[in-house]
Amino acid sequence: MEEKLLLFREKIKEKKIIEGALEVLQWDLETNTPKKGMDYIAEIIGNLSMKEYEITTSKEFQECVEFLKENSEKLNEIERKEIEELSETIEKMKKIPPKEYQEYSELVAKTQGVWEEAKSENNYGKYKENLEKIFDYTIKFANYHKKDEKNLYDVLLNDYEKGMTTEKLDEFFTLLKSEIVPLLEKIQEKERKNKKLLEKVDVNKQREFNRFISKYIGFDFERGVMAESEHPFTMNINKNDVRFTTKYIEDNPISAIFSTIHESGHGIYEQQIGDELQGTILASGGSMGIHESQSRFYENIIGRDIHFWKGLYKRMREEYSFLERISLEEFYEEINSVESSLIRVDADELTYSLHIMVRYEIEKGIISGEINVENLPQIWNEKMKEYLGVAPETDSDGVMQDVHWAAGLIGYFPSYALGSAYSAQIYNTMKKELNVDxxxxxxxxxxxxxxLGEKIHRFGKLKSTVEIIKDVTGEELNPRYYIEYLKEKYGKIYNI
Incomplete structure (x- = not known):
């Protein structure tokens, strides 16, 4: 037993070193790599990914994991959970032929650069071929992994939110739509206010304030880095090296503030994972739904609360002088104004889930074969018109606005809506224990x-999302808390 545990820990260490190297390379690829150097970095990523694949699927490692699984009663809680997670990972990875795994790893690494270039040029044609290949591989891999799932999309959902199905999500989104759309219609009848926050602010000044606000809410810069990318994201090498990016728009300084708060929420989660989990495969955030609950909680429930800005508005005015002519109450109303918009990351809380529904339906359609990648821009525009009443004039503001598909993150988008619902449910419990205002x-x-660290963050992947939500709130996911939160907040703002 001791021999097997020693071998297990050695292999996990080797595996995590490779994962760390891949994270650093991915970070460099998205923040610093020159355009002409991207293909070579993508090739390195592909080769390193194969090293990780070889460790995970090696006969020696598989036999070791199987032995420990059969003797799990002799393992501690952390080791048992690791073996459970690894058994699933091995089962999935060994079904993928090595050549396909490497080709796919290189493809997604390259495509993120292709996407960024195509987006800047509004040239969907440049991006389409790679995107088609990514979906083809995704469908192929899902077929390899399919067991008892009703459809292929359920296989993908399970990678990001274990146990989630299209049946559950259809019910979830139907409920949200039935409650959100009538409220949205009432708000749209109200007189629209002028936009006062679209003012030019020097990007260097924005950088200073965004760093300040990230630190203000709790991100530790002695153990973290903040940079810039076309699409904001967060990654962790370990809890002492957590990195996130934001995006600055000179004439829309508020956009960067909320993307910074959102990514800081992800980062705070990673920085607070328990020390006892370091060096294990459990030392990162749980499902994407619970991870997005933390970023959405900080961005919206905290970041769009008037009490949060009461303590900050004077400081912000010192940096952004145009706010001198805008009262705190006006600022609060504007950062919570409701309007159907094109860009998901800038969407208000009320219409945000409608953006997710567009992506969810498109993903389901492509995986089932009902939607062709060739026709994606047209279908995107039709669904935006159907759900939000607006359609983009360019593909850059439409089908190419998100990086997720270019990164192979298919089945991820529903996590944002689930995260919003989890965050409201968590907030409902927090208010009973803390004077949040x-x-x-x-x-x-x-x-x-x-x-949050005590109730959620410290557990990493040790606890499932279902266990965490039930332990924290006393019940499993209940979207009613999210619906009531939205109704109460926007009812007050718009006097409905």
Missing amino acids: EILETGELYKIREW
Whole structure:
């Protein structure tokens, strides 16, 4: 037993070193790599991915994991969970032929650069071929992995939110739509206010304030890095090296603030994972739904609360002088204004889930063969018109606005809507234990960070999302909390 555990730990260490190297390369690819160097970095990523694949699927490692699984009663809680997770990973990876695994790893690494270039040129044709290949591989791999799932899309959902199915999501989105659309229609009848926050602010000044606000809410820059990319993202090498990016728009400074708060929420989660999990495969956030609950919680429930800005608005005015002519109440109303818009990351809380429904239906359609990648821009525009009443004039503001498909993250988008629902449910419990309004006004956000760390963050992947939500709130996912949160908040803002 001791021999097997020693071998197991050695292989996990080797595997995590490769994963760390891949993360650093991916970070460089998306933030620093020159255009002409991208193909070579993608090739390196493909080769390193194969090293990880070989460790995971080697006969020696598989036999080791199987032995430990059969003797799991002699393992501690962390080891048992690791073996459970690895058994699933091995089962999936060994079904993928090595050549296909390497080709796919290189493809997604290259495509993110292709996507960025195609987006900047509004040239879907440049991106389409790679995107088609990514979906083809995704469908092929899903077929390899399919077991008892009703359809292939369920296989993909399970990678990001274990146990989630299209049946459950259809029910979830139907409920959200039935409650959100009538509220949206009432708000749209109200007089629209002028946009006062679209002012030019020097990007260097924005950088300073965004770093300040990330630190203010609890991101530790002694253990983290902040940079810029076309699409904001967060990654962790380990809890002492957590990195995120944001995107600055000179004439829309508020956009960067909320993307920074969102990514900081992801980063705070990673920085608070328990020390006892370091060096294990459990030392990262749980499902994408619970991860997005933390970023959406910080971005919306905290970041769009008037009490949060009561403690910050004076400082922000010092940096962004145009705010001198805008009262705190006007600022609050504008950052919570409801309007059907083209860009998901800038969408208000109320219409946000409608953006996710567009992507969810498209993904399901492509995986089932009902939608062709060739016709994606047209279908995208039709669905945007159907759900949000607006259609983009360019593919850059339409089908190419998100990086997820270019990165192979197919089945990920529903996690954002689930995360929003989880965040409202968590907030409902937090309010019973903490005076949140007072904490936000006094700037003592460490109390919220510590509460989340104790209840959620420290567990990493040790607990499932279902276990965490039930332990924290006393029940499984209940979207009613999210619906009531939206109704109460926007009912007050729009006097409905």
